[in-house]
Amino acid sequence: MTALIEALFLQAGYNAALVAVGAALLGFAAGAAGTFLFLRKRALVSDAVAHATLPGVGLAFIAMVWLGGDGRNLLGLLAGSAVTAGIGLLAVEWVTRRTRLSEDAAIGAVLSVFFGLGIVVLTVIQTMSSGRQAGLESFLLGSTAGMLFQDAIVIAVGGSLAVLATWVMRRPMTLVAFDAEYAAANGVNVPGIDRLMMALVMAVTVIGLKIVGLILIVAMLIIPPVTARFWTERSQSLIWYAGGIGGVSGYLGAALSASAPDLPTGPIIVLVAAVLFLLSLFLAPARGVAAAVFRHRRFQRKVHRRQGLLALARQEPIHDELTLRVLRSEGLIRADGVATETGRAQAAKIARDERRWDVAREIHQDTGLTGRYDGLTPIEEIFAPDEIAEFDRRIGGPRAIGEGL
Amino acid sequence: MGSEFVMFSLTPMLIGVLASVACALPGNFLILRRQALIGDAISHVVLPGIVVAFLLTGVVAAIPMLLGAAGAAVVAVVLIEAIKRLGRIEPGAAMGVTFTTLFAGGVLLLEQSDTSSVHLDVEHALMGNLESLVWLRATDWSSLLDPWALAGVPEELPRIAVVCVGVILLTLVFWRWLKISTFDEGFAQALGLPVGVIGMGLVITAAVAAVAAFDAVGSIIVIAMFICPPAAARLMTNGLERQVWWSVLFAVLSAVLGYVLAGYGPLWLGGDNAVSAAGMIATVSGIILALACAFGPHRSRVGARAEA
Numbered sequence: 280m281t282a283l284i285e286a287l288f289l290q291a292g293y294n295a296a297l298v299a300v301g302a303a304l305l306g307f308a309a310g311a312a313g314t315f316l317f318l319r320k321r322a323l324v325s326d327a328v329a330h331a332t333l334p335g336v337g338l339a340f341i342a343m344v345w346l347g348g349d350g351r352n353l354l355g356l357l358a359g360s361a362v363t364a365g366i367g368l369l370a371v372e373w374v375t376r377r378t379r380l381s382e383d384a385a386i387g388a389v390l391s392v393f394f395g396l397g398i399v400v401l402t403v404i405q406t407m408s409s410g411r412q413a414g415l416e417s418f419l420l421g422s423t424a425g426m427l428f429q430d431a432i433v434i435a436v437g438g439s440l441a442v443l444a445t446w447v448m449r450r451p452m453t454l455v456a457f458d459a460e461y462a463a464a465n466g467v468n469v470p471g472i473d474r475l476m477m478a479l480v481m482a483v484t485v486i487g488l489k490i491v492g493l494i495l496i497v498a499m500l501i502i503p504p505v506t507a508r509f510w511t512e513r514s515q516s517l518i519w520y521a522g523g524i525g526g527v528s529g530y531l532g533a534a535l536s537a538s539a540p541d542l543p544t545g546p547i548i549v550l551v552a553a554v555l556f557l558l559s560l561f562l563a564p565a566r567g568v569a570a571a572v573f574r575h576r577r578f579q580r581k582v583h584r585r586q587g588l589l590a591l592a593r594q595e596p597i598h599d600e601l602t603l604r605v606l607r608s609e610g611l612i613r614a615d616g617v618a619t620e621t622g623r624a625q626a627a628k629i630a631r632d633e634r635r636w637d638v639a640r641e642i643h644q645d646t647g648l649t650g651r652y653d654g655l656t657p658i659e660e661i662f663a664p665d666e667i668a669e670f671d672r673r674i675g676g677p678r679a680i681g682e683g684l
Numbered sequence: 685m686g687s688e689f690v691m692f693s694l695t696p697m698l699i700g701v702l703a704s705v706a707c708a709l710p711g712n713f714l715i716l717r718r719q720a721l722i723g724d725a726i727s728h729v730v731l732p733g734i735v736v737a738f739l740l741t742g743v744v745a746a747i748p749m750l751l752g753a754a755g756a757a758v759v760a761v762v763l764i765e766a767i768k769r770l771g772r773i774e775p776g777a778a779m780g781v782t783f784t785t786l787f788a789g790g791v792l793l794l795e796q797s798d799t800s801s802v803h804l805d806v807e808h809a810l811m812g813n814l815e816s817l818v819w820l821r822a823t824d825w826s827s828l829l830d831p832w833a834l835a836g837v838p839e840e841l842p843r844i845a846v847v848c849v850g851v852i853l854l855t856l857v858f859w860r861w862l863k864i865s866t867f868d869e870g871f872a873q874a875l876g877l878p879v880g881v882i883g884m885g886l887v888i889t890a891a892v893a894a895v896a897a898f899d900a901v902g903s904i905i906v907i908a909m910f911i912c913p914p915a916a917a918r919l920m921t922n923g924l925e926r927q928v929w930w931s932v933l934f935a936v937l938s939a940v941l942g943y944v945l946a947g948y949g950p951l952w953l954g955g956d957n958a959v960s961a962a963g964m965i966a967t968v969s970g971i972i973l974a975l976a977c978a979f980g981p982h983r984s985r986v987g988a989r990a991e992a
Contacts, residue, residue, distance in 0.1 A: 322777040323721055378977050379985040384720040384915045388973055391908035395966025398811050398904060399946070399959045406957035419810065420791060498784030505777050541795045546788035553785040560771050568770050
């Protein structure tokens with residue numbers, strides 16, 4: 280526990296602190312950039328992009344060794360991965376546009392083929408004399424052990440640029456995400472914006488290779504926006520919520536993984552994000568499952584209360600257990616099922632409102648007003664007091680319960 | 685040539701071919717149902733399934749691993765449905781959330797448990813070890829008739845063969861059901877076909893094929909074979925029967941060509957080490973798909989205007 284607290288306050292050593300800050304920045308950038316991908320309903324394109332980075336990493340390594348370098352320069356590797364990721368992205372677009380294959384088939388084809396090619400390149404590297412200790416496999420699942428200060432700088436600068444670009448482009452991207460045709464009619468360059476969005480996704484993917492790895496970086500792009508969506512209905516705040524959730528996941532995950540052995544950073548970050556997602560799925564105020572269950576219960580109670588009172592007014596026996604329970608708990612009937620004073624009063628009111636509705640339907644032939652009858656909305660909310668007075672005049676004086684409806 | 689080929693290349697090549705066909709067959713229907721990425725999701729969640737099966741039983745054996753992986757696939761499909769409905773989230777995002785989370789859980793379990801003594805790690809799961817499945821007891825072609833030599837074939841071969849035959853039989857037996865429910869679900873429902881069961885059965889069959897193939901050749905081939913051969917076949921013809929035949933042909937072609945290129949390609953280019961066969965098979969299937977995209981006779985959408 281103390282190890283976790285130390286890690287949370289960046290006291291667990293230089294490398295751990297570096298990783299935590301880097302992961303938080305990456306999480307923020309990924310959440311923000313992923314928001315538009317999610318709104319545009321193209322979340323899984325990022326999976327193709329992520330897998331397509333692998334051959335680039337390998338080829339960049341080979342190229343750098345050929346040029347006489349060390350081959351492990353992070354910037355060079357990331358640049359290489361960006362190139363093949365871009366090619367993969369173009370391939371997805373080309374297949375979707377030029378052939379009758381759907382986008383998901385194109386995504387699956389690109390991700391598996393590029394990944395396979397990447398594995399081929401990796402095995403080539405293993406046979407090179409300088410390739411044995413290249414450690415390029417660490418890009419699959421990320422590896423934060425021995426992260427250098429300059430790596431953290433690359434992640435920090437890249438992440439900040441991605442967030443900045445997201446913020447600058449938020450308006451056209453929102454427009455395209457919500458209504459691409461309307462945006463096109465307004466003169467927005469929709470394919471251009473789409474490509475820009477993908478470039479952002481690509482940038483985040485490439486930056487995240489070092490920490491989360493190419494298999495799980497997709498999670499950083501998808502889970503935070505999906506989670507944030509439970510908490511807000513506004514696209515402007517969605518970016519910041521998603522960024523915040525991504526940042527928290529990155530930071531917490533990195534701290535957790537630094538606090539004990541055998542806790543790989545990338546998977547832990549993803550699992551922290553998944554826990555946040557699950558909490559939101561169940562507990563979010565408006566869109567959460569708990570809220571929906573609560574709303575349903577309240578509605579059910581209202582319906583049963585009304586049906587029970589109508590039965591009281593008509594002096595019919597009530598058999599439904601739930602109805603009896605609702606009426607009892609509100610003190611409308613006694614334990615033996617006989618209506619109390621308040622129960623009779625409420626029943627009389629409901630019966631009167633039913634009669635008012637009957638009159639209202641005779642007077643107003645159009646369904647614009649009477650069509651709003653659902654049994655639960657009080658009549659006072661639909662008709663003005665003078666109209667209701669007119670209904671009452673037509674009904675006549677008050678009648679006691681049981682005199683007919 | 686003969687004896688060396690039988691000893692070192694025959695069994696891996698056969699396993700590659702059988703695995704490719706077993707994955708390509710259900711892939712045809714997944715593509716047409718626009719569920720192509722289910723294959724991707726399955727091959728990710730296979731990992732936690734296998735790890736959990738290993739932790740429960742303590743052995744790396746075929747049956748528990750198959751059960752674990754199939755169970756994980758079912759759990760994943762149910763989770764995707766649940767997240768889609770409970771959270772009102774679009775299918776792609778729900779799928780992304782589910783399979784990355786399960787995969788992350790699998791990696792974590794693997795790191796936490798002591799699996800160093802057994803052959804179970806993430807890289808192996810991704811890349812497979814097709815090259816190592818050699819038939820050491822074989823001397824030459826006559827070994828095919830020698831019971832002692834036959835008893836020494838790598839155990840992955842009979843396993844994948846059984847699964848492949850099973851997938852073929854299932855496809856044949858349920859052909860009409862699959863065809864009708866894939867093309868017109870409403871019509872299938874009206875006929876009284878159990879549409880939900882067919883869909884679930886297809887996913888489970890795909891999962892079993894994925895697991896059996898995964899054990900031998902790694903998950904890359906699995907995803908590639910679910911998608912690339914059927915997708916390429918889709919661009920060659922309009923008939924489902926012919927599409928399935930094309931997909932089988934492409935799958936076999938990818939496996940054989942990929943294996944040969946991986947084993948002998950570097951030698952031709954002057955290198956002296958083979959490259960990953962699994963990766964090469966996936967690459968070849970991608971090249972076939974690219975060619976089909978460029979030249980396939982039925983590549984464009986019906987009614988689409990001709991591209992300049």
